Amino acid sequence: MSGSVRVRVPATSANLGPGFDSLGLALGLHDEIELTELDGGRSVVEVHGEGVGRVPRDERHLVLKAACATYELAGVDRPPLHLTCHNAIPHSRGLGSSASAAVAGIVAACALLGPGKAPDDEAVLDLAARFDGHADNVAACLYGGLVVTWCSAGSFRAAHLEPHPDVVPVAFVSAHSSSTEATRGLLPDRVPHGDAAFTASRAALVVHALTRAPDLLLPATEDRLHQPYRRPAYPATAELVDALRSAGVPATVSGAGPTVLALTTGEPLPEGLPTSGFETVRLPIDTAGAVVTG
Structure with missing residues (x-):
């Protein structure tokens, strides 16, 4: 060797x-x-x-x-x-x-x-x-x-930011798999200008919320660009995201799904969530x- x-x-x-x-x-x-x-x-x-x-x-x-x-x-x-x-x-x-x-x-x-x-x-x-x-x-x-x-x-670049210490992610890991290629195929070639502007404002806000103001994470994680179009691919995921957000918990689809990511600040999760088929894991x-x- x-x-x-x-x-x-x-x-x-x-x-x-x-x-x-x-x-x-x-x-x-x-x-x-x-x-x-x-x-x-x-x-x-x-x-x-x-x-x-x-x-x-x-x-x-x-x-x-x-x-x-x-x-x-x-x-x-x-x-x-x-x-x-x-x-x-x-x-x-x-x-x-x-x-x-x-x-x-x-x-x-x-x-x-x-x-x-x-x-x-x-x-x-x-x-x-x-x-x-x-x-x-x-x-x-x-x-x-x-x-x-x-x-x-033509080259990829990245900026690294320090998340706020109060942010505590919780992953609801689905028992089912999903294909990024398949879910990306559900996205339209064009979106309404209003939806693009809405999502741009939220993308800026979520960076601020994750680094400086976690109390803004619920509105900051709203999206109109990709998640609504992917709902047919994973109805259980969409239902769980909806339930969490309705209870005031900032939640998104993780990547292309079907896992759900909640960006909490350590508070207990609400009871009665539709988590059948998901494993709840708190991940630092x-x-x-x-x-x-x-």
Whole structure:
């Protein structure tokens, strides 16, 4: 073996209501991987936890593909790799599992390449965003906390913000999976100007609410750009969001769903919520992002 590294990456929630394809939040639920360079032979993949028996165990595995892309970007010949994954982030639930996998592979490969060979921070973000397709998820996973992302001159960028310490996310993790591609297909090509203006105001407000004024989170998380159009894809999710918001709890669809994210300030949740088919999990905000642990 030539070198080995361990990386921990957090789950993420994208959009946060009105911040479609631009806002992301890192959550305290983690996957951990170990990536080892081998002196010879073929690459090997081991998977434990979430995804066992369902994800590829060869070079099609997303973490390994992302690591290989990093070596290619660096212009370095890639040795065979041994990848071990310990997965806790649910797959296809709206918690950024694919973004976490991409970030894990890229960060691990950068650590193995070392200073002088590894791509710089901006190149890492851009590679991860292009690899996964969701800059909001990958930036939150990379940096932790709250992020605002955008694309400028063909490259993805992100600004990192510190969330208010009183914000306590609660995830209602659905037992059912959802396809981002399918739910995105429900979105119209055009929306009314009034709805666009409404959502723009709320996107600005939710950044203020999450960082400075959590008491404004209920109005700040209103959205007219994407959630209303996706309701047919997950009626139970829409019902739970409606019930939470009617009870005064700021709630959104997490990413493309079907998980629901409530942005509470630690108060007890109302009773009688329609949570059948959901697991209620209080998750702290992850402020560290992707971390090389060994």
